[in-house]
Amino acid sequence: MAPQRSTPDPLLLRAIRHEPVERAPVWLMRQAGRCDPAYRSYRDQVGLSLHALFRSPEHAVALSLLPRRIGVDAIIMYQDILTPLEPMGADFQFSPGPVLDEPLRDAAGVMRLKTCDPPRHLAFIGEEIRALRRELDGSLPLIGFAGAPFTLAAFLIEGASPGAMARTLAFATEHGQVFGDLMERLTRMTVDYLNYQAQCGVDVVQLFESVGEGIPRPLYERFVQPSHERIFGALRDGLPSILFVKGSPFPELMLDSGAAVLSVGKDTSLRELLERGAGRIAVQGNVDNRLLAQGKPEQVAAAVRACLAETGGQGHILNLNHGLLPETPFHNVLAFVQAARTARLPA
Amino acid sequence: MAPQRSTPDPLLLRAIRHEPVERAPVWLMRQAGRCDPAYRSYRDQVGLSLHALFRSPEHAVALSLLPRRIGVDAIIMYQDILTPLEPMGADFQFSPGPVLDEPLRDAAGVMRLKTCDPPRHLAFIGEEIRALRRELDGSLPLIGFAGAPFTLAAFLIEGASPGAMARTLAFATEHGQVFGDLMERLTRMTVDYLNYQAQCGVDVVQLFESVGEGIPRPLYERFVQPSHERIFGALRDGLPSILFVKGSPFPELMLDSGAAVLSVGKDTSLRELLERGAGRIAVQGNVDNRLLAQGKPEQVAAAVRACLAETGGQGHILNLNHGLLPETPFHNVLAFVQAARTARLPA
Numbered sequence: 041m042a043p044q045r046s047t048p049d050p051l052l053l054r055a056i057r058h059e060p061v062e063r064a065p066v067w068l069m070r071q072a073g074r075c076d077p078a079y080r081s082y083r084d085q086v087g088l089s090l091h092a093l094f095r096s097p098e099h100a101v102a103l104s105l106l107p108r109r110i111g112v113d114a115i116i117m118y119q120d121i122l123t124p125l126e127p128m129g130a131d132f133q134f135s136p137g138p139v140l141d142e143p144l145r146d147a148a149g150v151m152r153l154k155t156c157d158p159p160r161h162l163a164f165i166g167e168e169i170r171a172l173r174r175e176l177d178g179s180l181p182l183i184g185f186a187g188a189p190f191t192l193a194a195f196l197i198e199g200a201s202p203g204a205m206a207r208t209l210a211f212a213t214e215h216g217q218v219f220g221d222l223m224e225r226l227t228r229m230t231v232d233y234l235n236y237q238a239q240c241g242v243d244v245v246q247l248f249e250s251v252g253e254g255i256p257r258p259l260y261e262r263f264v265q266p267s268h269e270r271i272f273g274a275l276r277d278g279l280p281s282i283l284f285v286k287g288s289p290f291p292e293l294m295l296d297s298g299a300a301v302l303s304v305g306k307d308t309s310l311r312e313l314l315e316r317g318a319g320r321i322a323v324q325g326n327v328d329n330r331l332l333a334q335g336k337p338e339q340v341a342a343a344v345r346a347c348l349a350e351t352g353g354q355g356h357i358l359n360l361n362h363g364l365l366p367e368t369p370f371h372n373v374l375a376f377v378q379a380a381r382t383a384r385l386p387a
Numbered sequence: 388m389a390p391q392r393s394t395p396d397p398l399l400l401r402a403i404r405h406e407p408v409e410r411a412p413v414w415l416m417r418q419a420g421r422c423d424p425a426y427r428s429y430r431d432q433v434g435l436s437l438h439a440l441f442r443s444p445e446h447a448v449a450l451s452l453l454p455r456r457i458g459v460d461a462i463i464m465y466q467d468i469l470t471p472l473e474p475m476g477a478d479f480q481f482s483p484g485p486v487l488d489e490p491l492r493d494a495a496g497v498m499r500l501k502t503c504d505p506p507r508h509l510a511f512i513g514e515e516i517r518a519l520r521r522e523l524d525g526s527l528p529l530i531g532f533a534g535a536p537f538t539l540a541a542f543l544i545e546g547a548s549p550g551a552m553a554r555t556l557a558f559a560t561e562h563g564q565v566f567g568d569l570m571e572r573l574t575r576m577t578v579d580y581l582n583y584q585a586q587c588g589v590d591v592v593q594l595f596e597s598v599g600e601g602i603p604r605p606l607y608e609r610f611v612q613p614s615h616e617r618i619f620g621a622l623r624d625g626l627p628s629i630l631f632v633k634g635s636p637f638p639e640l641m642l643d644s645g646a647a648v649l650s651v652g653k654d655t656s657l658r659e660l661l662e663r664g665a666g667r668i669a670v671q672g673n674v675d676n677r678l679l680a681q682g683k684p685e686q687v688a689a690a691v692r693a694c695l696a697e698t699g700g701q702g703h704i705l706n707l708n709h710g711l712l713p714e715t716p717f718h719n720v721l722a723f724v725q726a727a728r729t730a731r732l733p734a
Binding site: 203204205206207209210212213214253254255256257258287289290 | 557601605636
């Protein structure tokens with residue numbers, strides 16, 4: 041059953057559709073995370089592992105909603121990109137980063153992967169989304185998300201946070217056919233998973249290519265780009281979509297991905313991207329997350345204004361280059377949101 | 388002693404300086420190579436290993452000059468990018484690709500590298516260059532070259548043709564300081580080596596970043612770009628220079644390298660590069676080498692004309708995306724050169 045939307049035109053959705061906005065919408069990747077004292081104290085109180093939190097709709101809902109009090113224009117569901125890999129047979133534990141007992145290292149490992157059926161295996165995520173919709177009641181749009189297939193493959197092959205991805209790049213280059221089979225399985229899963237989220241009620245989905253900047257161009261062209269195009273081409277009709285590629289090394293390829301919004305790193309010009317997208321594409325980003333970790337609130341506010349000045353605030357979702365760093369002082373997060381909400385757009 | 392130049396303005400040098408040309412100069416990477424029947428028969432006759440040929444000025448001169456008969460506008464010295472690594476302690480053998488007995492795998496390996504003093508250790512290359520100048524006698528410009536530091540590092544670490552460079556990327560990411568030390572040593576050697584070539588009489592130098600397309604952006608920014616800038620900033624005053632990066636994944640960084648000419652892959656727009664270079668930068672390339680290996684002569688000629696049409700033939704050295712493939716039918720090489728020499732430029 042498709043959920044009803046009580047507010048027809050939240051700022052975020054208008055920005056995605058390139059409709060005029062009175063100000064650019066703002067949210068932050070990892071806005072429900074360790075830099076928020078309320079997040080840390082919630083986690084201390086419940087005392088559960090990350091693994092358990094991701095599988096508890098009650099706690100995931102509470103954590104997703106924490107940033108509502110600081111004035112963001114979207115809520116993103118609290119979840120981990122690795123969660124749908126568990127029903128495929130890869131159960132990551134967190135200690136504190138994700139660790140897999142048996143990394144995937146050969147064709148047999150790919151063959152052993154099972155099919156993830158989201159309504160059956162990830163019902164707790166569906167429940168989280170439906171509860172979030174009820175809580176939000178149309179006041180704010182809800183963002184769902186998934187890890188992109190290459191990023192998931194890198195976690196599976198490295199068996200941990202990928203770093204330089206040495207094994208992954210070697211695997212993809214030397215065993216292209218097996219790697220292609222792995223990408224195929226992960227791509228199909230990702231399509232099913234995102235469409236399941238849409239069916240449960242998310243307003244927007246974001247695909248996270250979190251290892252994007254470390255991917256050499258030949259592998260990006262051979263494996264990454266086709267997976268993005270497949271996924272954005274297979275989403276439910278009209279589902280607004282965001283492609284995040286960390287560091288955005290090849291923005292011109294992102295333009296062909298089929299995503300409605302491109303979320304890019306700090307070295308990619310938002311203005312140029314908007315121009316090249318010619319009104320088809322909105323942009324998201326791209327204030328440096330290190331500035332929020334290390335700078336003063338005035339510097340954060342100035343960076344927000346400079347970022348908005350670059351685009352004129354239209355077709356632009358204000359965000360970071362990538363996720364908030366855990367050591368970020370929370371007053372800088374507040375300064376970021378406040379600067380975005382009070383910035384004057386050109387008439 | 389600076390050599391005298393009897394023809395003051397060869398086509399190649401005018402194109403590099405963005406001076407008007409009646410037609411775009413043409414040469415081909417690996418023009419003295421296995422696709423030329425004369426090259427194969429010469430090698431059969433002398434029966435020497437590649438290792439020995441690179442160290443024999445007599446044979447290296449004869450092989451360098453073979454393409455003169457087909458009408459190219461430049462001669463590139465016959466040599467290997469790995470040759471200057473031998474005096475540093477890394478003696479590659481060819482069987483048939485380059486193989487190193489003891490790949491460089493740790494800080495101790497970096498510390499063991501010796502300093503290469505080109506006039507002392509590479510006198511046979513100086514002799515090759517001086518003999519080539521005498522033979523050419525100003526009729527054609529002579530191109531010298533070196534492998535770029537990251538490419539050399541990849542050969543040293545992999546101990547063979549780098550492929551996916553899994554070990555190299557892991558080394559550079561996980562042991563950044565040691566890798567930086569290695570890059571520093573290779574960068575200093577490359578500056579000395581190219582300036583030695585200039586002193587012996589080459590008219591132009593080309594830096595080959597032959598593994599360029601496989602380098603992820605963060606490593607490119609941290610290690611590759613600074614090495615290019617260092618090298619082009621340290622060349623003898625006024626020495627014309629070409630930067631070749633295979634596949635040119637980050638052309639906007641190449642624009643800041645300090646090279647006079649950018650030699651790019653087939654997916655980089657020459658026209659856009661010329662525009663962004665704003666008259667400071669010439670371009671080289673970028674007909675697909677696979678077309679020469681697999682296509683018909685008419686298709687090769689058409690691709691040459693299309694490539695020249697993109698730039699108008701000014702500030703453009705016609706060449707390939709990268710080296711001629713060994714299996715290329717020689718009639719396609721002839722068609723390439725002929726099409727370039729007879730193409731009409733816009734008035």
